[in-house]
Amino acid sequence: MAEKSNNESKEQELVGLLAQFDDPETLVHACNEARAAGYTKMDAYSPFPVHGIDPAIGIKRSILPFIVLSVALGAVVLGLGIQLYANGQDTFWPFPGYKFLISGKPIFSIPANIPVTFEIIVLSSAFATFFGMWILNKLPRFSNPLHRVSRFKRVTNDKFFLMLETADEKFSRSVSEGQLNDWGAVAIDEVNQDLTDTELPKWLATVGILGAIMLMLPPAAIFSQWGMTNRLPRLHVVPDMDWQHKSKTQTMAANLSNELDGVSLMYEDLRSARRPVDGAIAFGSLDIDSELSYGIKSDFAYTITSGGNALTRAEDTDKADKKEEKEEKDGDAVAPAEEDNLEKYVTTLPEGFQLTEEILDRGQQRFEIYCAACHGYAGAGNGLVNQRAMSLAATGAATWTSARSLHEADVKDDAKNPVGRIYDTITNGRGNMGPYKAQIPVQDRWAIVAYVKALQETGIQSDVPVAADDDAEENQEQNQEADEKQEL
Amino acid sequence: MTTVDPQSLDNTYDDASQRTPLVLGGLDYEGVTDTACGFWEADSAPKIWWILLGLAISLLMLLGGLIQHLLFAGVGVWGNNNPAYWGWPIVNFVFWVGIGHAGTLISAILFLFRQNWRTSINRAAEAMTIFAVVCAGTFPGIHIGRVWVFYWLFPIPTEHLAMWPNFRSPLLWDVFAVSTYATVSLLFWYMGMVPDIATFRDRTKSKIGKIIYGLLSLGWTGSARNWHRYEIAYTLLAALATPLVLSVHTIVSFDFAVSQVPGWHTTIFPPYFVAGAIFSGFAMVVTLLVPARELFGLQKLITLRHLENMNKIIMATGLMVGTAYGIEFFIAWYSGVPWEAFAFWNRAFGNYWWAYWIMVSCNVMIPQLFWFKWCRTTPWFMVIVCIFVNIGMWFERFVITITSLCRDFVPSSWAYFTPTWVDLGMLIGSFGLFFTLFLLFCRFMPVIAMAEVKGIMPRDDH
Numbered sequence: 042m043a044e045k046s047n048n049e050s051k052e053q054e055l056v057g058l059l060a061q062f063d064d065p066e067t068l069v070h071a072c073n074e075a076r077a078a079g080y081t082k083m084d085a086y087s088p089f090p091v092h093g094i095d096p097a098i099g100i101k102r103s104i105l106p107f108i109v110l111s112v113a114l115g116a117v118v119l120g121l122g123i124q125l126y127a128n129g130q131d132t133f134w135p136f137p138g139y140k141f142l143i144s145g146k147p148i149f150s151i152p153a154n155i156p157v158t159f160e161i162i163v164l165s166s167a168f169a170t171f172f173g174m175w176i177l178n179k180l181p182r183f184s185n186p187l188h189r190v191s192r193f194k195r196v197t198n199d200k201f202f203l204m205l206e207t208a209d210e211k212f213s214r215s216v217s218e219g220q221l222n223d224w225g226a227v228a229i230d231e232v233n234q235d236l237t238d239t240e241l242p243k244w245l246a247t248v249g250i251l252g253a254i255m256l257m258l259p260p261a262a263i264f265s266q267w268g269m270t271n272r273l274p275r276l277h278v279v280p281d282m283d284w285q286h287k288s289k290t291q292t293m294a295a296n297l298s299n300e301l302d303g304v305s306l307m308y309e310d311l312r313s314a315r316r317p318v319d320g321a322i323a324f325g326s327l328d329i330d331s332e333l334s335y336g337i338k339s340d341f342a343y344t345i346t347s348g349g350n351a352l353t354r355a356e357d358t359d360k361a362d363k364k365e366e367k368e369e370k371d372g373d374a375v376a377p378a379e380e381d382n383l384e385k386y387v388t389t390l391p392e393g394f395q396l397t398e399e400i401l402d403r404g405q406q407r408f409e410i411y412c413a414a415c416h417g418y419a420g421a422g423n424g425l426v427n428q429r430a431m432s433l434a435a436t437g438a439a440t441w442t443s444a445r446s447l448h449e450a451d452v453k454d455d456a457k458n459p460v461g462r463i464y465d466t467i468t469n470g471r472g473n474m475g476p477y478k479a480q481i482p483v484q485d486r487w488a489i490v491a492y493v494k495a496l497q498e499t500g501i502q503s504d505v506p507v508a509a510d511d512d513a514e515e516n517q518e519q520n521q522e523a524d525e526k527q528e529l
Numbered sequence: 530m531t532t533v534d535p536q537s538l539d540n541t542y543d544d545a546s547q548r549t550p551l552v553l554g555g556l557d558y559e560g561v562t563d564t565a566c567g568f569w570e571a572d573s574a575p576k577i578w579w580i581l582l583g584l585a586i587s588l589l590m591l592l593g594g595l596i597q598h599l600l601f602a603g604v605g606v607w608g609n610n611n612p613a614y615w616g617w618p619i620v621n622f623v624f625w626v627g628i629g630h631a632g633t634l635i636s637a638i639l640f641l642f643r644q645n646w647r648t649s650i651n652r653a654a655e656a657m658t659i660f661a662v663v664c665a666g667t668f669p670g671i672h673i674g675r676v677w678v679f680y681w682l683f684p685i686p687t688e689h690l691a692m693w694p695n696f697r698s699p700l701l702w703d704v705f706a707v708s709t710y711a712t713v714s715l716l717f718w719y720m721g722m723v724p725d726i727a728t729f730r731d732r733t734k735s736k737i738g739k740i741i742y743g744l745l746s747l748g749w750t751g752s753a754r755n756w757h758r759y760e761i762a763y764t765l766l767a768a769l770a771t772p773l774v775l776s777v778h779t780i781v782s783f784d785f786a787v788s789q790v791p792g793w794h795t796t797i798f799p800p801y802f803v804a805g806a807i808f809s810g811f812a813m814v815v816t817l818l819v820p821a822r823e824l825f826g827l828q829k830l831i832t833l834r835h836l837e838n839m840n841k842i843i844m845a846t847g848l849m850v851g852t853a854y855g856i857e858f859f860i861a862w863y864s865g866v867p868w869e870a871f872a873f874w875n876r877a878f879g880n881y882w883w884a885y886w887i888m889v890s891c892n893v894m895i896p897q898l899f900w901f902k903w904c905r906t907t908p909w910f911m912v913i914v915c916i917f918v919n920i921g922m923w924f925e926r927f928v929i930t931i932t933s934l935c936r937d938f939v940p941s942s943w944a945y946f947t948p949t950w951v952d953l954g955m956l957i958g959s960f961g962l963f964f965t966l967f968l969l970f971c972r973f974m975p976v977i978a979m980a981e982v983k984g985i986m987p988r989d990d991h
Binding site for chain 1: 557558559562675678684686687688690691692693694695696697699701702705706709712713716717720724725727728730731732743744747748749750751752753754755756757758759760761762765766769770772773776780783979980981983984
């Protein structure tokens, strides 16, 4: 045997005799004979599973199906458990689940959870079958003395083999060889275990342990951060979507600002969001009553329902917006410059606004919040902001156009300054004064207009309340009550 | 010895007095091994193989380039619009995953039914399954938009978001179904291949081959004790894969059927999808194996009878699919729901009428040719029919996905879907991925399940 002579210098141990047969029938016959002769430690080798070989060499039925069954039953619990954990609770530390509320359906219901459970059962069972089979077969086994027998290479092609192992009580080198020949063996080989290369190299254990420790270091480092204090943000192992390549509200995102060439990422003026299309109406801001919403007679209205095409109307609004912007840029432009058409303003309080004493009180309260800072509590144009700004302007440290006194003749004049125009001033601003439509709701704006008219009627220009005036005190008390109500 | 002449390669005639041989040309065990290994053992592959591989790899590179373009530019490079959010990626996904059903069906269901003729074709069909599932998995993978957080598809705890997938969503069921199917098919395929890889290990002459095939064959010896557990494991896997293969396309159909969209919300979808999957899968197996058996000299193992049997299955499943098309229309009328009726009327006569009629002609009319024996036993002709079937089945998924989405609930959101060149390139490129894998498999892996073929050969009585 070539194999044997090659390895003569090494220490060897005979593990069995390998007999070759040419067809499966002879193999089964030989197995039956061997079993009858009392051999128990033997194995047959064939290119394909040979029928009838299991009883011939006494193979007991494998326990593999029961392993798979138990894994499958476990997978039922596992499958339902994963889903119950992930979707059925939101309390367990450190990874709480998430309860999805969808169309009022139950948080956890068996029918909806069957498909995933089924797949997990099949997957687990397939793993159990696959790995269970290899483990029971003691494979993979890369060092096998059988592979040293050159004739054995044909076991995966067309030849059949029977090996009688030396570990068997009945085994005897000469007797067994004779028996195999009797049973129809075409050739017989010795199978020798090479004892010199069966041990693992000694350095392997050390390297293995060191390697395992090295692998533990990164997770240990990450985990240790959880309990440590640090001025820097914690190490982010899985970034998920915490840093995104996107613009955020009201900001130019840092990661976009160095890509200003790629203007395609931006809308006009480097906005991150597109402006609404012309004619779009924000939810809740449909303004069909021009007199109420704008203080402008319906004949001159900007509202979309006051006739014509919504889009052309929107263009008008746009033009007005642009004009306004231009004025803001001009800064010190004086209001009367654009007094083109006083006719369009309503001259009486609109129908949609009901004036009562309480509303007037609220108008006073709103006035003192929003207007008094510049115009003064009595409307004399001497609010604290105005006083301070004027003193700065006097030294040249600032430019400022004084807030107007509401008691000036021009302002008081119903013809030159009808209520609609006062309302429009509050809404869209005038000259230096900014627009208040975003801060003050429509009804409150009208309440302020009413209060301004009342203030003008009184002619009182002093902020200091007159001590003897009981009404004023009463008013103040009422105001406080109104304030409290408002706060509530 | 036999009335069917083993030297002639025609075994499509039945002789009641004997079993029809499935291995022709008088091959013995060694002959089977030599034939099956012939292409692998050849020192150099034929020129046609290199040409095909070059073509496939260039298409694969097209796919790779387009995926990169998609990742950098975003999903806007596709024709997907509002309301056709799913577009071609999902059409391609369902197409490929459907093709991926024939392999496991041949391996598992025909195994359980003891259909011996499966043995010559099951390996190639299983390989086709794996590669088709790879193509299928690619499309929803890139369709999720933010590909870099693909792991959110799976129930993995996140570092600081209390975030989990919704287990009541069919799309999540799909993730589990397709990934389970891919895994189990891979295990089944690999396990079936181990004895044949051991043959390669014992026959290879190259050093690298010895190492690679040696590792892959896990030290297989063909021991009777090993075969015993191996056969039990194989039966168990077949028994597991059978409900699995039916469940996968059922769950894919749930992606559609569980939603409310008219044209999707139907209970017929699961069986209809499964029949369609088997239909398209077998058509792809025939399309691949007819040229492969010529190229690799496997006519004695993959015989005309194998091909004829597959064509019969194609015809049967084609009729099932055709019946489903008819039933859909019947139910649309019988339900009395005007929206349902509109959805189907629109499919056949709406603005996608051409897609619908391509589907019907390719899937229902053309396979009827297989009633004629000449048609189902003439290799070049059956390939043409099967290519039509594949075209038809792609259009079936197109019709279901696109026509329903483009005519959804509110007429104001209706739209027409137009694919972009990226859509088209990705569909073609996915064939490149598929054929690259398949051609490499044919050259370096056992295409024929040699051990199984030997197991069903009639034994000679000396």
